[in-house]
Amino acid sequence: MAHRKGQAAECPVCHRKRGTYDTRERTWRHLDIWQYETIVHCAVPRADCPEDGVHACRMPWEVRPSSHFTALFEAQVIVMALSGMAVTAIAHLVHETDARIWRLLGKAVAEARDAAGYSDVVRVGIDDTARRRGQSCISIMADLDGQRVIAVTEGRDKGAVGRLCGELEGHGGDRTKVQEVTRDMAEACSLGVAAEMPQAVQTVDRFHVVQLLNRAIDHVRCAKKRRQLAGTKYVWLQGKESLTERQLAKREELDPAKTHLRTARACQMGEALQDVYSCAGRESAARALDRLCSWMMHSNVREMKTVARTLRKEREGILNWWKRGSTNSFLEGLNSVVQSVRSAARGFRSIAYFRTMIFLRLGRLDFTAQKKLACATH
Ligand SMILES: [Zn+2]
Numbered sequence: 001m002a003h004r005k006g007q008a009a010e011c012p013v014c015h016r017k018r019g020t021y022d023t024r025e026r027t028w029r030h031l032d033i034w035q036y037e038t039i040v041h042c043a044v045p046r047a048d049c050p051e052d053g054v055h056a057c058r059m060p061w062e063v064r065p066s067s068h069f070t071a072l073f074e075a076q077v078i079v080m081a082l083s084g085m086a087v088t089a090i091a092h093l094v095h096e097t098d099a100r101i102w103r104l105l106g107k108a109v110a111e112a113r114d115a116a117g118y119s120d121v122v123r124v125g126i127d128d129t130a131r132r133r134g135q136s137c138i139s140i141m142a143d144l145d146g147q148r149v150i151a152v153t154e155g156r157d158k159g160a161v162g163r164l165c166g167e168l169e170g171h172g173g174d175r176t177k178v179q180e181v182t183r184d185m186a187e188a189c190s191l192g193v194a195a196e197m198p199q200a201v202q203t204v205d206r207f208h209v210v211q212l213l214n215r216a217i218d219h220v221r222c223a224k225k226r227r228q229l230a231g232t233k234y235v236w237l238q239g240k241e242s243l244t245e246r247q248l249a250k251r252e253e254l255d256p257a258k259t260h261l262r263t264a265r266a267c268q269m270g271e272a273l274q275d276v277y278s279c280a281g282r283e284s285a286a287r288a289l290d291r292l293c294s295w296m297m298h299s300n301v302r303e304m305k306t307v308a309r310t311l312r313k314e315r316e317g318i319l320n321w322w323k324r325g326s327t328n329s330f331l332e333g334l335n336s337v338v339q340s341v342r343s344a345a346r347g348f349r350s351i352a353y354f355r356t357m358i359f360l361r362l363g364r365l366d367f368t369a370q371k372k373l374a375c376a377t378h
Contacts, residue, residue: 001042001059009047012058012065021048028062029096030070037095040070064111069104075373077101078108081360082367087353106356112365118143118150118173125182125205125331126164126189128156129338138354139164139189140334144182147330148364152355161192180324182331184208185314203324204317206277207332212310213273216303220266223259223303262301269296269304282322289318337362 003009008017023043030038046056061070069077073094080090087105091098123144128137141151141164151167153160165175181193181200185208193202272292279285289311296308311318341357359365 001040003043003045007045009045009057011047011049011052012055013052014049016049018047018049021046021054024056028059028070029068029073030061031072031076032094064107067104067107068100072373074104074108075370077104078367078370079374081105082371084361087357102353102356105360106352108367108370109356109359109363109365112367113171113359113363116171116363116365118168118171121146121150121168121173122177123180123182124150124168124178125334126161126193127184127331127334128160128186128189129335129342138338138351140338140358141168142331142334142362144180144330146364149334149358149362152358154351156186156188158188158192158195161189161196165196183317185212185310185317190314190317201320201323202317203320204314205331206321209311209318210273210277213270213307216307217263217266217270219303220301221263223262265299266301266304269299279322282319285322286315286319289315334362 003020003023007020009020010016011018023045026042026044028040028042030040032038040061042059044056044059046054048054056065058065061072063069063071063074067074077090077094080093081087087101088098091101094101121143125142125144126139127142128139137154137156139153139156139160140149142148143150150171150173151164153163153167168175175197176199178197178200180203181197182203182205183189183193185204190202193200269292272288272295276285276288276292279288293308293312296304296311299305338358341361342354
C-alpha cells in the first residue's frame, strides 16, 4: 500500500481532511494468500492537524492503532480460539509466536469486556479453582442471571472478594446493588462477602454441600487402606493391657469390622443429605438438616463430625437455598469448564493467559463483528 503524493490525510481525532506531515513505514500480518504468508506494507501518513497536532492516520484494515495484525487476521484467530482450539495450535497453524496470539486475544477480550458493561448485575456466584495441581488458586465471580463470568482474580484469601468487586466496578457494575451471593463454604469467602457486600444474602449452593459430604465419604472409605500402610504393627502384637489409651483407640480404629461399619454409616449420611434436599420447604429442610447434623456429631466417624461442624456453621446460608429453590447449574458447570480450559492450555505460565481464556469461553462477550468478518473471507 502506498500513500499518493498530495493526497489528503484524515486526522484520527477530528476526522477532518488535513495535510500530510510525513509518512512512516509499517507492516501488518494478513491472512495467507494461497499457501503464502502475507504481509501488508504501508507508508502510513501522519496528518498535520492545526487543532489536534500530528497524528498517524488510521488504516481501514487495522482494528486498533499499533496492532501487528489486520482486522481479518485477528477475526480469524478469535474465531479459532472461540471454537476451542488451543493457543499453541493456532500459533503453529498461522506461523506466529504463542505470545503474539495471547496478546491479540488479551486485547480483544479487554475491548469486548469494556463494551459489555456489568451495570445490571444483582445476583453473583463466587467459586475458586486450582490453576494447576499444587499451585495457587483462582477466584471467579459469575453473573448468575446473565450466566457469564465477570471477574477473575488470583488467590482465595479474604481479599479476593474485594478484588473481584473492584473488577466488577471497573466495568460499570456496583457492589452495593448485589442482592444475593452464592458461594462455597470457605471461611475466607464468607468473611470477604460479609465485608464487601454486607447487604447481600449469602447462599451456599447445593453443589458445594454435596461435594463436601462426598469427599468426606471418600475419605472414610480410603482410610482403611491408609491406616494399613501406616505401619502400626505394635498395636496388634502387644497385649491389650500393656497398651496406652491412644494405642487402644488406634486398635479400635483399625478393627476391620468397625472400619466397614464406619463406611456404611458415612454412605447412609450421604443419602440423608439427599433427603434434606428433597424437602419442599425451608422449615422441613431445617429440621432434616438439624437431625442429620446431630446424627453426624454423635456418630463415631471423625470425618463426619468435621462435616457436621461446617454444616452447622453455614446453616443459614445452606437454608437460604430454599428461598430460590433451584440449583445453579451455571455455577456447577463452571468448574468443569474451567478445568478443561486449564488442561487445554498446559503451557499457562501467567494468570493473564488463564483469565483471557476463561473470559473467551465463559464471558459471553460479543464477538459477532469478528465472526461476521471471518465468515466474509469464505
Ligand atoms: Zn484533528
